[in-house]
Amino acid sequence: MIQTIDLRGTRLSPAELLAAVPRALTDVAVASDVAAELIDDVRTRGVAALLDQAERLDRVRPEHVRVPAEQIAEAVAELDPAVRVAIEETIRRVRLASAAQVPPRLTTTIAEGAEITQRWQPIHRVGLYVPGGKAVYPSSVVMNVVPAQVAGVTQIALASPPQSHFGGRVHPTILAVAGLLGVDEIYAMGGAGAVGAFAYGVPDLGLDPVQLVTGPGNVYVAAAKRLVRGQTGIDAEAGPTDILVIADETADPEFVAADLVSQAEHDELAAAVLVTTSPALAANVEARLGQLAQSTMHSERVSASLSGTQSAIVLVDDLATAAAFSNAFGPEHLEIQTTDPDAVLENIENAGAIFIGPHSPVSLGDYAAGSNHVLPTGGQSRFSSGLGAYTFLRPQQVVRYSKEALRTVAAHIGALSDAEALPAHGDAVRVRFVGE
Known part of the structure; x- marks a missing residue:
């Protein structure tokens, strides 16, 4: 049902990792x-x-x-x-x-009489x-x-x-x-x-x-x-949802499979990816996915998602490679179910939201964790973040200089404005000190 990508024994460059990432064959x-x-x-x-x-x-x-x-x-x-x-x-x-x-x-005091206030x-x-x-x-x-x-x-x-x-x-x-x-x-x-x-x-x-x-x-x-x-x-x-689970041999295959299916039920194009160092876990999860896909309410939708090009079980040599693959994938939801999840977390750069340990499933974040579930999909967590209060705020710098504080940088402004062939910039400062 779900494809297997075997990266064991390879050392992929960042570009090669990006090329190995499973994606849906759709484009906005x-x-x-x-x-x-x-x-x-x-x-x-x-x-x-x-x-x-x-x-x-x-x-x-x-x-x-x-x-x-x-x-x-x-x-x-x-x-x-x-x-x-x-x-x-x-x-x-x-x-x-x-x-x-x-x-x-x-408010930051740059010098006496010179302040910049950062407001949101x-x-x-x-x-x-x-x-x-x-x-x-x-x-x-x-x-x-x-x-x-x-x-x-x-x-x-x-x-x-x-x-x-x-x-x-x-x-x-x-x-x-x-x-x-x-x-x-x-x-x-x-x-x-x-x-x-x-x-x-x-x-x-x-x-x-x-x-x-x-x-x-x-x-x-x-x-x-x-x-x-x-x-x-x-x-x-925002597009179809995705989940990536990093797991080692200590992970519970029942938990991992259930979490993958929970996101697959959203959409036929939803991506469900397991990255693991354990072939045994991979086999157990694959078997359980087949069973769950048949028994869940949205069976056809889940089966389509899991069998799509965007979903996969990825085998890697070590957890450092698992983290590198995850960073290339840029998951909306990342779960880490390993012996030492914090050690893996240290290598994670790109993710919309991160769920640590066996009792922090993505479903928790979808509803009642307190985190926000409006998150970047389709690899966009590589360059953007999820929704939050900061989404609705614009940082603004408020500049407040006294005359004496301006005087201390007047010559610098003049030198730079002349260097850029924008003399009126310097003149706008000099005019404030005419006659002195």
């Missing part, structure tokens, strides 16, 4: 033309385009694109009590972890996307909204696709969680059209453009986010 670029058409349609026709796209892509035409307040209140009132308790505890935990991500204002200014208005295709993700509401609120964002708009099973409404659990968090600007719109609506606004809907679009989604959402970057900010081009 292939969805760009379709995403661009959907975005342009929304920019041209506004609400009419959003309604037509919902009817065509979501198989339902919502009565309201902007969700009425009474629907949100109704969803909160009807939320399953057990789910509400779980959500409220998740909110509490994510709020605690997010608060640690807000840097303090810091929250974005004013954001658009948060919550997918609703193969599954429903109320947890993603928490993961998007809470860090934005902790950062100090004052306007939060949320979009999620209309659901045919609920007469074109946003899924009631998503509405309920948004209501619990105090979000009342909610739109029944999905996919690339929703991203375009956030980026450019929809005047006939009263939807103002946002400064940042965040949240996971399918390949069309990722393509749309790439297209609107520059018009608005984005967190990342």
Whole structure:
């Protein structure tokens, strides 16, 4: 079912490691033309385009694109009590972890009368996307909204696709969680059209453009986010989920297999990768994957994921090589199940979130760990990070110099401005001391 990549006995260069990494045979670029058409349609026709796209892509035409307040209140009132308790505890935990991500204002004294203050200014208005295709993700509401609120964002708009099973409404659990968090600007719109609506606004809907679009989604959402970057900010081009497990002979094959399947059930293109020094563990995990793939609810989806080019069991000589392979893969979720996981962690550079030990499964992070589950996919953790309060903050330097402090560097500024053939720069300083 799952392919095996045997790297034992080899010493691969960084470029060769990148080439050995299993990837899905998809590219965000292939969805760009379709995403661009959907975005342009929304920019041209506004609400009419959003309604037509919902009817065509979501198989339902919502009565309201902007969700009425009474629907949100109704969803909160009807939320399953057990789910509400779980959500409220998740909110509490994510709020605690997010608060640690807000840097303090810091003033540095460069010289007497010369100060630079580093402040972190929250974005004013954001658009948060919550997918609703193969599954429903109320947890993603928490993961998007809470860090934005902790950062100090004052306007939060949320979009999620209309659901045919609920007469074109946003899924009631998503509405309920948004209501619990105090979000009342909610739109029944999905996919690339929703991203375009956030980026450019929809005047006939009263939807103002946002400064940042965040949240996971399918390949069309990722393509749309790439297209609107520059018009608005984005967190990342989130695509199908992935998990990489580094394990040695001490790992429990039942745990490892269960964790791989837990991510494979998201999507046929989800990547599930085990990197191990133990052929025995590899064999046991492979056998258990076959059994779990047949017995789990989303059997066909899991089987497609595990048998895809993006999933593999990778055999390596040592844990240092395992860490190097993981860094090349750039996992969204990395689990380390070894005798000494902290020793492996020392060699890890690239990962969205890292789960240490046999009792820290990715499922914990998906829901109730307190960490954020909106993470870079498709190897993007090699150059970007997951969602957090810092996503919604912009560092700004505030410069405050007295006249005497400026005087001490006036000659330096003049020398540098002359060297760059920009004499007006130096003149702007000299004019402040004319007549002295």
